[in-house]
Amino acid sequence: MEHTVVSSSKFNAWFGDNHVVKDVSIGIEKNQVIAVMGPSGCGKTTFLRCINRMHELIPGATTKGSMKLYDDDVYTMNPIWVRYKIGMVFQRPNPFPNLSIYDNVVAGYKLNGLKMPKAEMDQIVEKSLTSAALWNEVKDSLHKKGTFLSGGQQQRLCIARAIAMQPEVILFDEPTSALDPISTSSVEQLFHELKENYTLIIVTHNMQQAARVSDKTAFFYLGELVEFDDTKQMFTAPSDVRTQNYITGRFS
Amino acid sequence: MTPLENEIAGVKRELISMWILVQSQLNKAKEAMVKFDKDLAREVLIKEKRVNSFELKIDRDCENIFALHCPVAVDLRFLLAALKINTNLERIGDIAAGIALYVVESSVNFDIKALESTSLIRMYDEAVNILIDTRTAFEKEDTELARSIFKRDDVLDTINENAPVTVAEVIKGDMNSIPEALYILSVIRKLERVGDQAKNIAEEIIFYIEAKILKHLASSQKMIDGEEDE
Numbered sequence: 001m002e003h004t005v006v007s008s009s010k011f012n013a014w015f016g017d018n019h020v021v022k023d024v025s026i027g028i029e030k031n032q033v034i035a036v037m038g039p040s041g042c043g044k045t046t047f048l049r050c051i052n053r054m055h056e057l058i059p060g061a062t063t064k065g066s067m068k069l070y071d072d073d074v075y076t077m078n079p080i081w082v083r084y085k086i087g088m089v090f091q092r093p094n095p096f097p098n099l100s101i102y103d104n105v106v107a108g109y110k111l112n113g114l115k116m117p118k119a120e121m122d123q124i125v126e127k128s129l130t131s132a133a134l135w136n137e138v139k140d141s142l143h144k145k146g147t148f149l150s151g152g153q154q155q156r157l158c159i160a161r162a163i164a165m166q167p168e169v170i171l172f173d174e175p176t177s178a179l180d181p182i183s184t185s186s187v188e189q190l191f192h193e194l195k196e197n198y199t200l201i202i203v204t205h206n207m208q209q210a211a212r213v214s215d216k217t218a219f220f221y222l223g224e225l226v227e228f229d230d231t232k233q234m235f236t237a238p239s240d241v242r243t244q245n246y247i248t249g250r251f252s
Numbered sequence: 253m254t255p256l257e258n259e260i261a262g263v264k265r266e267l268i269s270m271w272i273l274v275q276s277q278l279n280k281a282k283e284a285m286v287k288f289d290k291d292l293a294r295e296v297l298i299k300e301k302r303v304n305s306f307e308l309k310i311d312r313d314c315e316n317i318f319a320l321h322c323p324v325a326v327d328l329r330f331l332l333a334a335l336k337i338n339t340n341l342e343r344i345g346d347i348a349a350g351i352a353l354y355v356v357e358s359s360v361n362f363d364i365k366a367l368e369s370t371s372l373i374r375m376y377d378e379a380v381n382i383l384i385d386t387r388t389a390f391e392k393e394d395t396e397l398a399r400s401i402f403k404r405d406d407v408l409d410t411i412n413e414n415a416p417v418t419v420a421e422v423i424k425g426d427m428n429s430i431p432e433a434l435y436i437l438s439v440i441r442k443l444e445r446v447g448d449q450a451k452n453i454a455e456e457i458i459f460y461i462e463a464k465i466l467k468h469l470a471s472s473q474k475m476i477d478g479e480e481d482e
Contacts, residue, residue, distance in 0.1 A: 207324070211324070
């Protein structure tokens with residue numbers, strides 16, 4: 001489909017003999033926010049990491065099945081290029097501690113030896129920080145270390161770093177679980193703004209967050225994709241009893 | 253049981269208690285009307301305050317659950333339905349009190365023959381039975397029984413539609429019975445609304461259990477909705 005950005009077909013992932021993701025087929029449309037939820041150990045984070053091939057960095061990890069970015073098979077693409085196009089933000093804010101705010105934003109370019117005129121780099125920094133709703137807070141201290149920022153600001157800096165590479169998709173692995181409610185709220189607000197230009201896939205344990213921020217929700221259980229539907233439908237009348245039991249807290 | 257399940261079970265228990273009270277109010281108002289028992293009618297008026305208290309308590313409990321537990325899926329649907337059922341029951345309570353008030357204010361007692369010729373007694377019994385069955389449907393989560401309410405309400409509608417003619421007959425038989433006949437007409441109108449409230453409740457029961465919205469559908473469609481899917 002023209003609007004499908006990421007799609008998987010009968011996708012499986014293993015850690016050694018442990019079959020973690022089982023026959024997952026899903027199509028994710030452009031400019032949508034997708035929440036991925038499920039109990040601990042259900043394979044949701046592994047599936048997320050398989051989308052940009054972070055999974056394969058772990059020894060003994062294997063995959064089978066198809067994972068595509070538009071029509072391109074992610075697993076035949078250059079993994080570096082895959083991670084340009086599919087950025088990732090992690091649970092804990094992880095700005096490079098020795099780099100300034102400015103250098104953190106363009107770290108992807110610098111670490112990969114991509115050179116460009118300073119004016120162009122300045123533009124990328126401003127645009128990325130503006131998109132991450134951080135520019136006004138840090139524009140006068142761009143050359144201070146990123147670690148001086150608050151937790152919420154650091155997470156938005158990491159989002160700016162992902163945006164700077166102009167990805168198609170940004171993966172978020174529990175992006176607000178280490179943040180206070182105010183910072184969480186600002187990051188959630190950011191999701192609404194980012195979806196204008198990017199497709200966001202967010203793993204979250206916070207069901208209210210999934211309900212608040214996402215257009216569609218995927219529910220994983222024991223490695224299977226049990227249900228993938230509009231978030232409103234999922235939280236009012238889920239079609240699978242396992243989904244209902246999970247979101248109503250009847251099992252964990 | 254999770255804390256949320258406990259809270260929801262508590263709301264369910266309260267609603268059932270309110271249902272039993274409202275049903276008792278309707279029965280007592282009928283008995284007061286038939287026996288022209290003003291004391292019993294006054295008792296209904298006094299107990300109306302208890303119905304109102306139930307309504308406020310259930311509203312508040314639902315509000316607290318929404319605020320503290322963020323319910324979703326079947327829990328969310330139950331609470332939305334509970335709020336509406338609560339309102340409908342309170343209105344039925346108002347109707348029972350309204351009928352009791354007629355008895356208290358009336359200077360002449362109702363003629364049993366007039367009550368029968370206008371089918372008021374039959375209508376009253378059917379309205380109470382419908383209310384009992386909606387409660388059973390709610391308690392047992394029986395959507396088939398809930399669906400049967402839509403058809404049974406037709407009986408009440410028919411008696412209500414015929415009321416201008418049957419009440420006119422009472423007046424023609426005895427011109428002195430005009431005040432009494434007008435009371436009878438008013439009670440028939442009130443009981444027709446009990447049927448409507450019971451239908452609303454049946455719709456909420458089906459919404460809560462099956463996640464199907466039947467509002468504004470014709471009765472015949474409500475009866476068959478969902479059965480084709482099964």
